[in-house]
Amino acid sequence: MAAPTVTASLDASTYAPGEPMTLTVGYADPDTRPVTVTIVLTDPDGNSSAPVRVTAVIDPLGVEVADDSGRAWTMVSDTGTTAVYRAVA
Amino acid sequence: MPRVTVTVRDQGGRTASAAADYALAPPVWGGYYLAGNADPTTDLVGGNFRSLTQYRSLADAYVFPGYGMSWLRDLGRAGVAPNMVLELKHYGAGSPGAQTFTVDGVTWTVPAPAMTIQQRPGTTWPRAYGYGQVLAGQCDGLLARALSQYRTLGFPVNLQLASELDTDHEFGTTESGVSFTWAESDARAVQALTYVVNWLRARGLPAGTTFSVGAGGFDRAAFRRTHPEALMSRVDFLQWNVYATDPAHTALSRFRRTRDWAVADLGPVALSRPVIIAEWGVQVSAFPDQAAWIATVPAALARLNAERGPRIVRANYFNSGWGTLTPKPAGLAALRAAYATRPFG
Numbered sequence: 001m002a003a004p005t006v007t008a009s010l011d012a013s014t015y016a017p018g019e020p021m022t023l024t025v026g027y028a029d030p031d032t033r034p035v036t037v038t039i040v041l042t043d044p045d046g047n048s049s050a051p052v053r054v055t056a057v058i059d060p061l062g063v064e065v066a067d068d069s070g071r072a073w074t075m076v077s078d079t080g081t082t083a084v085y086r087a088v089a
Numbered sequence: 090m091p092r093v094t095v096t097v098r099d100q101g102g103r104t105a106s107a108a109a110d111y112a113l114a115p116p117v118w119g120g121y122y123l124a125g126n127a128d129p130t131t132d133l134v135g136g137n138f139r140s141l142t143q144y145r146s147l148a149d150a151y152v153f154p155g156y157g158m159s160w161l162r163d164l165g166r167a168g169v170a171p172n173m174v175l176e177l178k179h180y181g182a183g184s185p186g187a188q189t190f191t192v193d194g195v196t197w198t199v200p201a202p203a204m205t206i207q208q209r210p211g212t213t214w215p216r217a218y219g220y221g222q223v224l225a226g227q228c229d230g231l232l233a234r235a236l237s238q239y240r241t242l243g244f245p246v247n248l249q250l251a252s253e254l255d256t257d258h259e260f261g262t263t264e265s266g267v268s269f270t271w272a273e274s275d276a277r278a279v280q281a282l283t284y285v286v287n288w289l290r291a292r293g294l295p296a297g298t299t300f301s302v303g304a305g306g307f308d309r310a311a312f313r314r315t316h317p318e319a320l321m322s323r324v325d326f327l328q329w330n331v332y333a334t335d336p337a338h339t340a341l342s343r344f345r346r347t348r349d350w351a352v353a354d355l356g357p358v359a360l361s362r363p364v365i366i367a368e369w370g371v372q373v374s375a376f377p378d379q380a381a382w383i384a385t386v387p388a389a390l391a392r393l394n395a396e397r398g399p400r401i402v403r404a405n406y407f408n409s410g411w412g413t414l415t416p417k418p419a420g421l422a423a424l425r426a427a428y429a430t431r432p433f434g
Contacts, residue, residue, distance in 0.1 A: 008095040008107035012395035014114045016432045023109065027097045061097045069091035087093075089113055 004029035004061050015089035023073060023085040031059040117390055118170065119428030120405030122368060128160045136425040137433060142172045142367050142405040144252065147218065147231040148179045148202065153238035165244040172367050172405060174249045174303060175235065177218040178206060185216060192237045197230025208260040219264035220281035232288050245297030249328055249367060250282045253305035254315050275314040286323045299325035301365055306330055306347030313354040321359040327351060327399055331369040332411050333382055340382060340389035352398040366404040370412020379414060380423030387430040394432060
């Protein structure tokens with residue numbers, strides 16, 4: 001099992017009160033793998049069901065955002081490697 | 090400084106964290122100047138105008154609030170922050186003489202201004218009190234008079250010493266028959282302005298008083314020469330002026346020009362100081378639609394203030410000279426709209 005990595009960047013260094021703030025989080029873990037399991041049921045007569053696909057993620061990552069000034073950050077998108085959060089200054 | 094921390098955690102409990110710091114700053118103050126130091130009260134009504142540039146000669150008997158300018162007192166009490174440009178320049182024509190006056194029971198005699206500035210060939214060179222005169226203490230009475238009046242004003246102001254040192258020195262100066270180059274004039278001005286700041290600070294100023302050194306900001310070397318760290322440690326703001334006088338000038342490029350020189354050339358004390366734009370304007374001959382250019386200013390300032398370097402905290406539109414709003418109603422409407430927009434809003 002490998003350790004995850006993360007980066008965090010804001011769209012500005014200084015904000016005026018009320019201004020929208022955008023935080024972009026890049027994250028990854030070498031162990032994180034999407035997998036797809038395909039299931040086909042076959043009876044003794046040789047009849048097969050249509051295949052059913054199930055997806056899963058091995059070692060998925062949880063992302064937490066904390067702000068020491070108590071500002072609330074809301075996730076607006078997450079691709080699995082890049083998450084974008086918004087707050088109001 | 091607030092900090093946002095991001096933590097990722099995998100299923101085995103291994104974590105990684107990253108943090109980003111940010112600062113919260115108050116809105117940029119939009120401000121104004123009306124030609125001839127005139128009463129701008131009517132123009133300011135209904136707009137988010139937070140600052141006002143005014144020009145005063147230390148030679149004048151009425152520095153604060155200015156002769157017949159009771160409206161400045163009213164605006165100041167209403168929360169409009171004055172940027173008072175104090176000049177050694179004598180505004181009168183001809184050869185002004187010595188003056189004797191009494192301040193708080195002390196009689197002062199100040200000799201005639203002995204320097205010429207703005208020595209552009211083919212023009213009449215204005216007179217000013219000389220940097221040598223200041224350093225010799227000959228202008229202390231002028232400072233005492235201004236300070237005494239300022240103490241009765243009732244609110245603090247930014248004291249911008251000189252309007253534009255680069256404009257004053259561009260063609261050299263002459264004091265008591267001795268000529269000085271641009272660079273020599275800059276060095277002498279730094280000494281004299283240091284004297285003025287120290288003199289005023291030593292005598293007790295109204296709480297909230299701040300200082301800046303006046304510069305047009307059009308010459309990189311002069312800007313560097315007039316902003317040494319020793320003087321910057323005695324003042325509170327950087328200052329320069331911004332004009333769009335060519336169709337190729339964008340708001341971002343014009344507000345950025347002197348800022349970029351400052352970031353590259355000045356020391357850490359200077360760069361710790363926020364910036365007052367005492368004058369900004371767009372020339373109608375270059376931009377017939379002044380309002381369209383004005384509308385681009387908020388985004389330009391927001392972008393610059395997001396960059397590393399000193400933060401622009403005030404920007405006062407110069408409705409005079411190059412910046413004259415023509416037609417005035419459209420220009421004023423654009424200014425009001427801009428000052429209602431972040432980072433001003």
